[in-house]
Amino acid sequence: MNMQEFISIIEEEFDEVEKETLTPTSSFRQMEGWSSMHALILIALIDNHFDVLLTGEELRVLDTIQDLYDLLVSKKA
């Protein structure tokens, strides 16, 4: 999955996010109404698409979509 596809599935999953507004440098924590529930949704989404189950701790130290993507790429490598 390339970065563009990754962004699309995130935009698809979160109703609050307008389509084609996220970029690799967007901070997912700054997304409208970000809460612990969103962290959960993101973890489940990544598990579903990448078969990688991130821990809360792993997610906590990340900020941007690029950070997240890089971690997933390294985990799948």
Next chain:
Amino acid sequence: MSYSIIKNISYHLPSEIIENKDLAQLFPKNSEETIYKSFGIKKRHIRLPNQTGSDLAFKAAECFFEENLDFDKSKIDFLIFCTEGLDYKAPTSSSVLHYRLGLNENCGCIDMPMGCAGYVYGLSLANAMIVSGNATNVLLLVSDIPSSVIHSQDFDLRCIFGDAGAATLIQASEVKGIGSFVFGNDGEGAKNLIVERGSTRSPIDREWIELYQNEPGYLAHGKMEMNGLEIARFSLQRVPKLLEETLKKNNLTFDEIDLFVFHQASKFILSALKRKCKIPKEKFYEFYENVGNTVSCSIPIALKNAQLEGKLKKGDKLMLLGFGVGYTWGGTIVEWV
């Protein structure tokens, strides 16, 4: 050799109801609509003050006898009571229930203090008693009163959980209505869903009562703590494996299952599991909108409603998976009769 079947199920919900508008009033940052959107729950039933788990189980059993007038309750030769809210340290609550229900003297009674996986474990005990020739009519009562251990300001827990009781009669039969079981446990997860105080390891003390003096009953039964993220991770990691193991143990394929009935943990967990396990919508039964997560009662309540909705046909193969607090998990196959 005899097998066992689920003969029938009844349940009881206490009359006190908490709707989303009540929660929105108590937690003004959240609207009725956002609560429904996040949790998929419209209302939860809550016990009356001083009602215990065994009181709800008693009501469920009474309801069962009323709905099954042709069944002679003196035939019950074993009573299993599963709850995390036992009446006393001693005697067993099943013993007290046995007396209140007026059951036959020659009836064994046992308590099982288990949560989310409790119903599946209860079925396994009932099935074992019958298959081993030691009982023919086992009454499995389950009930939970999570509201008694939830802090009044804990928004998530108050949204998710509801109280209930359920009664299931498991009977000896020529038909193999209850299949083989898969069990599992990981006590390292204990800390992620726990009612920490109020029992032997850490009883409440003066400090606790002062801290919670404004809470109903000073939270003397303890206070539930849940790490929602870890519970969701556990469910996503474990339940798909449990599903595969349960199929294998029963020599069945995924497509042979007519209905998947999981512990009704939460809208989020169930949606994520349905997606991850690739279960078609019409084969995945969800029932939490009007009751919330009722812990050990969630599977029998779901089964009963699936039956009432005409979703269960004779011969249908149902996969029941219980998982959660412990961590503990268990799975089996029920053939509906």
